[in-house]
Amino acid sequence: MTGRQQRVVRELLNAHGRTYAEEAGIRLRDTPQPLYRLQVLSLLLSARIRASLAVAAARALHEAGLRDARRMAGADWQDRVDALGRGGYRRYDERTATQLGDGAQLLIDRWGGDLRRLREEAGGDVDALRRLLQEIPGVGPTGADIFLREAQRVWPEAAPYLDAKALSGAERLGLPKDPDRLVELAGDAEPTVLAAALVRAALDKEVAKDSLRRAA
Structure with missing residues (x-):
């Protein structure tokens, strides 16, 4: 057997x-921008929508220049909605646009826009990592799992x-x-x-x- x-x-x-990070064009490294893009992808993938649409929406946000927390937070809500729509992410676009803005602002206020600081706060505890990720608007248990499945490549304490x-x-x-x-x-x-x-x-x-x- x-x-x-x-x-x-x-x-x-x-x-x-x-x-899924590779599919979305994310070259994952332990640096702020790819980690943020992975967090956004994880949020998108956690909705009840085809994974291919979530990946396309993540690419569209990147192409719109919304590739780090500060740019996401500083963008107009309608710009986020429009980018999601171009990626085919229309069913949840308005709510998700709000979550992306709120989540980016929280990330800036609490961790300086850098998810590595969230990792530091967790202190090597995977349960703490999962809990802290869920404090980001729109990232529930499913989104946290998606993020950690992909991030274990650069955050080895989460592996396997x-x-x-x-x-x-x-x-x-x-x-x-x-x-x-x-x-x-x-x-x-x-x-x-x-x-x-x-x-x-x-x-x-x-x-x-x-x-x-x-x-x-």
Whole structure:
């Protein structure tokens, strides 16, 4: 069984092992701008909307110049709405535009616009990281999980971060729901990439079917 599970993970990673940050054009580093863009992406992805639309909206915000907390906070509400609309994020655009402005202002007021200061406040405690992220307007438990799944690449204290959504993808693939066992099956693959691939399997049954077919 282990050999088959390893093949399933390998095929999943080969075909679907792309992080959402990469899809959104974010070159993730432990610096303020890419971390902020990831936080915005996480907020967008947490809504009940297709992931592809959330990614497109994150790209549209970046193209509009709203790529750090100060620019986001300083933008007109309508500019944020318009950018979200260009990305196809229309169902939640007005509420989200408000959340983005409020969240950016909180980030400036409390952490100087730099999520690394939030990380410092957490002091290496992942539960504290998750709680602090949820203090940002629009970032609930799902958004915090999304952020930490992706940020574990540059915030290693969070790794391996395989949340309930990733583990539901593992279950759909017939894989164990034990994070340590999944990391072992993935071999040298980054936990960030593994988490993203498992989430894609959870969100799209065709991803799971494709991986199982390839591994057969």
